[in-house]
Amino acid sequence: MVNVSDSKNYKVIGTNPIRHDGYDKVTGRAIYGADVKLPGLIWASIVRSPNAHAVIKNVDTSEAEKIDGVFAVMTGKDLPQQEDQFIDHGEGTENVAWSSENIMATQKVLYKGHAVAAVAAIDRYVADYAASKVKVEYDLLDAVTNVEDATKEGAPILLDSLVGDHLRKKVKNTNVASITRHEFGDPDKAFANAENVVERTFTLQMVHQGYIEPHNATAHWDEEDRIKVWTSTQGAFPVRTSTAAILKLDVSRVKVTPLEIGGGFGGKIPVYLEPVVSILSRKSGRPVKAVMERSSVFQASGPAPGGTITVKMGTDKDANIVAAESSIKLEAGGFPGSAVGAAVQCIFAAYDIPNTRIDGFDIVVNKPKSAAYRAPGSPQAAFATETVSDELARIHGMDPIDFRLQNASKEGTRRADGVVFPKVGNVEVLEAAKKSDHWNSDLGTPAKGRVRGRGVASGYWFNVGLKSTVNLSVNSDGSVVLVEGSSDIGGTRTSISMQAAEILGIEVENFRPSVGDTETAGYADVTGGSRTTYATGFAAVKAAENLIEVLKDRCAIIWSLDKNDIDFEDGTFFASKDPELKFTFKELASNLDNTGGPAASSGSVDLESAGGAFGTHIVDVDVDTETGKTDIARYTVLQDVGTAIYPAYVRGQMAGGAVQGIGWALNEEYYMKDDGTQANVSYLDYRMPTALDLPNIETIIVEVPNPGHPFGVRGVGEVPICPPVGAIGNALHDALGKRFYDSPMKPGRILNVLGKISD
């Protein structure tokens, strides 16, 4: 660990206790969404479009309704009609009209797998059989599945209702939902005066988060018109907001209970099944459950956009980057809302560049509506920027880390879209990379028939703050119940409790933390934007500080003193004027009975910003030049995490992000057939890396504390997926002497770039 700050003497922060949810998860007792069982529960099956683009002429459910064991059948017309209405989830806004149409189409299907009807039946098999008997008539349309085809003259238009915002001009009859421009300085003049200019165009394919647990939802619509929903989600409150909006109900009519979640990475923020099982429950009077098949997860959830990115960068004779320009075209999927806005914010964030222009294009195509995926938009952007940066470093004959250091953004640097950086750790991370064992080790000799190369790349994610609440209550045995509303994907129950424990001066093992439902926990925005340990942790700090005040009051009552004469230090309450009068936290907890009832507190935050963070990755690749296969020989992740609350989790996030990025770089892609449908809808053919495809991922934690958090937390989960695609591309260049501008850099593409095959 590289600690750049003045080292603080924490007792709990920085340790690796046994996680509170550990035993249940290791023994298989933890309850996930698919485990939900209720009296009278029936199953839903969704009827999905086999076509990528078509008008729905007719949906005939009559035959399905006649089947024994079928309780209810619905179509998109059973969802309330919606006008355009935008709701804010903190991480992006949502147009309810489009969300509703995405959940179940009434007019057109916009991608294969788009839901058009649903059936609820006594069991899963009857439901599937009945769903197969729903007859849907389609008028087929041509499909467009990439940004180039979607923007060609005469391309089929996906959404008649879409009015594009093209640099603030309203445009109809377009697939381009928005065009934005961020310009600073005079890039044209700076390029004209530059010594070296490199301009490249990159293509990327749609990829999926690849969480193991499929989407699921169970709902019961009761006689009082109240809906109870059980689901695996990144945010129970946003599910409540979306479900209520789509069903046109007050939020108080919807109660969402989040279950344990088997991975999300951004993909479990939108709702897909919750409104559907709610309507089926209303129609049948039974609780209804749905669990997606894996093929539906691929085709009908929210993957990350592919697209086309052009990056142009210019340097002066001293290797200073003087200008940068980019055009980022990302595929939103069937409805507007790709990650292009975030890509714009991230694309040049690692560099201090005086003249910039960034154009962002949000383009609808006949693919599932894209959703967040771990630092949405930033990995795509980093592939482009980090490749061009590597080329410029080579032109100047410079070590690529030195080139990055010379041009690194730091405190006070203006990010291309206008934000001025507070204290950030970009330079510290690059310096740590330069000193790392990996960067200073010999490349070594690969196996016979293979060539080895080393690459480096940086990445950035801004992280987010938003709203969180933590409630604490003290048990008489000295334990503390902590209830919060942030779904725990990465061990946050423990990392949040640790922050409260540090303030209270007690061990985190004394905490009983849980993620509450929307009627138990205080409001929390999504677990996303790497915000939970930062923002919900911040709320826990406030709740703990408030609890100390409550407990000081109790001491004052017990000792008949003025509250101002009670002090607290290191987990002990004492009378400042009488050292004999003192309570440990535990002693006080057992003496609360006649002091005014149980002690409890609350803390909440609404944080406008967070601590943005940088990472740099170093990778050695071995390439079999006859088959085009790449193996990762060594991989090191360096990242500024602010302060590592639970270092083992932090390392896990760093390694996990790198692994997803490795898959993205080498094999993962939505392989589209000519008819606009995805061919590889199973994990067999989607080809995520398995344990045998990966080395031990080395992690070096760099700590440049975030001045905006009591313990300096920045947020960890997203940064590590940003550098890998670029780092691996740069390593392949080092090994093969050829540049890669298209992802994934799969074996066939490598053979092609090497000139061994022509397609």
Next chain:
Amino acid sequence: MHPFVYAAPSTVKEAVEILTKHGDKARPMAGGTDLLVQIRGGRFDLDMVVDIKKIPELTSVTNNNDGLVIGSAVACHQLYEDDDISKNYPGLIDAATLIGGIQIQSRSGFGGNLCNATPSADGIGPLIVHSTVANIQGESGTRSIPVEEFCTGPGRNALGKGEMLVSLSIPNKGKGFGAAYERFIPRNEMDIAVAAVASSILVGSNGKISEARIALASVGPTPIFAKKASDFLIGKEANEASFKEAAAIAKSECSPIEDMRGTIEQRQHLVEVITLRTLNKSLERIEG
């Protein structure tokens, strides 16, 4: 998927009776690692699944100097956990150790892999280069055919109504025999071959090749016995130069398609690369 009856006969005769009676509505199940997935995926609409693992002769292995007979429900691990078999049948062992993972290898075997008849089957090429004969039993008796004639199309095989594969007979070629199987996958496990090649050679004391067999997978509608490349090697010196020529001929004998797993040209290229690699490995195994 609709409910089906599970039958577990204890004799081949009984199994054949059930299969004859139900025709297309019944399938024999060995390891079930393909069949159960196919039923769930809607590929077969079955009334009857006939578990053949309760028939003793179908799960037994007989190994002697003349050769190896493996029942059609023998699982991969039964072969690679036997040192004698591992020594004499290296091509089979290459496949047995890379099909699926350990859990799959504990259930699945060559019999099911052959009957499933996918173009990418890891087991069939090695069976071909080990000169395997498939022993079949039906209502009207038994018959035997070379494995290279067993697959008739993607997912289709030479079994008639009510017929089932009983065993595979594999000759022991003895000293001077080497074989190898390799597949190309972009990952290191849990994947389907983009292209795969099995090779075997029998080399005399004069250093010349007296028998050679090369089989290709994932590059045609069925696993392909590359006869021209195999015949070319007979009488040649067992060395890299001969192998290179054979590899180029093998490339001309495949007829791949383009799909999500690879392009035509990529697969043709890989056939040449892997043929050379497996021939070299076969020779190393003879010399080693």
